[in-house]
Amino acid sequence: MTQKKPRELTLKGISGSPGICIGKAYVVDREGVNIIERYPVSKTMLPKEIDRFKHAVAEAKKEHAKVIKALDKDVSETLNILETHMALFKDKMLYGRTIETIQNEQINAEWALRKISRQIRLMFQQVDDPYLQSRVNDIVQVSDKIMSNLLGARDIKIADINKRVIIVAHDLSPADASQIQLERIKGFVTDRGGKDSHTGIVAKSLKIPSVFGLARATDSINNDDILIVDGSAGIVIINPEENTLFRYEERLARFEAYRADIERESHLPAITRDGVPLNLMANIELVEEVVSAKDNGASGIGLFRTEFLYLDLKRFPTEEEMLVKYKELAELMTPQPVTIRTLDINGDKFNPYIDPVEEANPALGLRAVRFCLENTDIFITQVKAILRAAAFGNIKLLIPMISCMEELIQVKQVISRAVLELEQDHKVFNKDIPLGIMIEVPSAVLMADALAGQVDFFSIGTNDLIQYSMAIDRRNRRVAHLYQGLNPAVLKMIKMTFEAAQRNNIDVIMCGEMAGDPINVPVLLGLGIRNLSMNAASIPVIKKMVRDIDMGKAEKTCAALFQLITVEEISRFIQEEFKEILPYRETED
């Protein structure tokens, strides 16, 4: 193997969250959690290190033999593959060379194994036969098995990353993302995912530049490679040359100056130029994010996602555990409102302990309120915690994913039962809190008039509303480009929902990612929406936009927009009409 001099390489992906960062890559392995450490091994300890490797191989082989033994002899094809794996464990190129590498480079077994298996992988990448290329998976699987035996109890987790690095991963599950000490991470780069995936949302709220949907980032990037991540343009540059680095350092400085400029004005009230006041609120999922919400000038919490506690505890939290969190949140924010959304577990928010049943279409499956109505004891526990916390602040109760009136009736029955039980137990609570539903399913839009008569407010969840209206999986890189808030069909849905709410004299909050993108602001205001809730980090930019906009003009533009029928026409029209006040966007050189 000849050592090639690293060449500058640019990968194009989907812009995750804006901003630029420059730093070293930290590649998270295929399985998502293990990160391989490199450390030197002293000469005297080398035989021991090699023994450790041999032992790991022996253990892996033993486990593998068990798998083969347990197999039905009918599945001869699988058996063949597994028996080949058995031979691969001791293959010269993998086994022999790893031992040589430990010996010659005096490094730990994990790193040596990783180095060798990477070399093998590279060797196969040069091969143009797809069948043979896919054989590399056999080798990867075998080396992964050895690796997990090597790591054993010393398994290094994402949670332990404590360097300022750029994370490169195939995909980051929300569970992974929640383990990372995000304040220590400079940027994110992933093979999968789109702008509005959960990870994207988290990255955006933490102002971490990120690029998703790169397809081959983990193959092309090695640990410690210097990376430039341009989250605004959706570009990652590997091993940049000196003048590229220089150019980006300048850009980075410009971007930071712009951000500082915006943030200085974030404490001013959100009033349009012609004097119409608006509510700009924050979407959060951790009580700790209240600080960021307040710093960014939020006038309340428009959406508190409650899944985190469930994911974090890896079991269902008790009423008291939830009460502590909700109460703290209410007290921190009072008198400003906090809208608490009940459990919205779904395919997007992977949860290892709920529901072992595999669903072909988790987004269309037993999620959110459907799950809660099937598991009323889990649901009622949460509702009680919310009602009790409501005694300490301005809390609103929000139910996700309502798709028909029957569900709403059932929800109300559960709430009545919760109230009754709390009364019987002489608990302090507040039952007179506003009840709202998320409008995020097209059927709910069509039934909005009837539903509006039964609740105190609507919250339009654009992320799912777009997904369900357009039949677009927003995490699927191949269709993510069709996921567009400015699609006229989506705008019509929002309009219908808002008008139904107005006829029934109830409030509307817009809490999807759409509310946090400046280009949507003229339309949303023009439609009549006055409550927007978004990632805390987006508030300053939106606030500046709001303070510069003329409501009269927004209304007029919005009316004209409904004559247009393609997304391109609509977005071009907005861009032209509001050129002066739309925020600065970095354009490519």
Add this chain to the structure above:
Amino acid sequence: MTVGLNRQIQLSHQTIVRNDLGMHARPAAKIAQMAMSASKNIWLSDGHTHVDASSIIDILTLCAKKGARIHIQAESSRDTAILEQIKAFFDNGFGELTS
């Protein structure tokens, strides 16, 4: 892929990859197993690249498709039997020929 500068070939046989899939992991594993019992190195070559026949991974990097001409080479004349055995394995299409 090894550039075998120090190879001293004593014996060489020529054969052809005959099965539809070409050289894949299972036959490679079998060849490696045979080659490992040889007294000295056994090599496979397509005329450009020489690979160590006792390593599955190395064999796979040959990327030998159906119809590829392969030389099987031994460094010791004592390994004649093994060489023949490998050649026979090639000749019957790794046991994957249909009809």
